[in-house]
Amino acid sequence: MDWSKAILHVIDLGSFSSLWYWIGVAVVWSTVSHWVLGVPYDMIQRAKKHGGQAEIDLADLVRVNVTRQMNATAVAGVWLIGILFFVLTMLAALGFIYRIELAQAIFLVVFPMSFVGTTSVSTSRLIAATNPEGEALYKILLRHRLWTQIIGMIAIFITGLYGMFHNLAVVRVL
Numbered sequence: 001m002d003w004s005k006a007i008l009h010v011i012d013l014g015s016f017s018s019l020w021y022w023i024g025v026a027v028v029w030s031t032v033s034h035w036v037l038g039v040p041y042d043m044i045q046r047a048k049k050h051g052g053q054a055e056i057d058l059a060d061l062v063r064v065n066v067t068r069q070m071n072a073t074a075v076a077g078v079w080l081i082g083i084l085f086f087v088l089t090m091l092a093a094l095g096f097i098y099r100i101e102l103a104q105a106i107f108l109v110v111f112p113m114s115f116v117g118t119t120s121v122s123t124s125r126l127i128a129a130t131n132p133e134g135e136a137l138y139k140i141l142l143r144h145r146l147w148t149q150i151i152g153m154i155a156i157f158i159t160g161l162y163g164m165f166h167n168l169a170v171v172r173v174l
Contacts, residue, residue, distance in 0.1 A: 015105030016163035017170070025159060028109060029152040032116055036145045037123060038065035044145075048138050059133065062141070069124040084114055101166070108162060112155035119147050 015021045034041050039061050047058035072080075088111060095104035123144040132140055 014170075015101050016166045021105055022163075025109060025156065028113075029156060032113070033145060033149045033152055036141045036148070037062060037069070037120060037127075039141065041145065044138060044141050055134065059137065062127065062137065066124045066127045069121065070128055073121055073124075084117075088114065104162070104166070108155070108159040112151055115151050116148050119144060119151070 036044060039058065043054070043058055043061070047054040088107065091103045091107040091110065094100045095102075095107050123140060127137070127140060130136075
């Protein structure tokens with residue numbers, strides 16, 4: 001048995017036919033939906049259930065993360081948007097014009113993440129402007145998590161459809 005062929009067979013570099021790609025997609029979206037503005041979901045649940053020190057810790061962590069995001073947006077927001085558009089355009093051109101499968105796969109993960117980033121900035125601005133506490137803060141964080149999950153479900157669905165279409169088209173050609 002040739003070990004190099006066996007390793008390349010296990011680690012398939014064809015993105016949509018690789019189990020590793022789909023595991024990566026699942027890990028990315030589960031991680032993004034677990035961390036709400038840099039705060040773990042279980043911390044939100046604990047603060048909501050127990051209050052007290054857990055609520056104070058949650059408010060502090062949210063404040064720190066919102067401040068960091070607002071500073072990053074103020075200092076480098078325009079540059080970050082420009083770089084993001086450049087990367088998305090490059091991936092879209094390489095993937096869908098030049099038919100590079102890896103670029104298509106990365107685009108189908110990064111593009112929806114740009115919507116998550118946009119909702120994160122919007123939620124951070126809302127929190128910075130209103131400075132909510134207690135139930136109001138929980139409501140804002142949980143609404144943000146819901147929107148992140150909706151974006152993730154749509155992205156996974158579209159990526160799955162495109163991946164199946166791509167795999168069927170490749171099999172038909174072979």
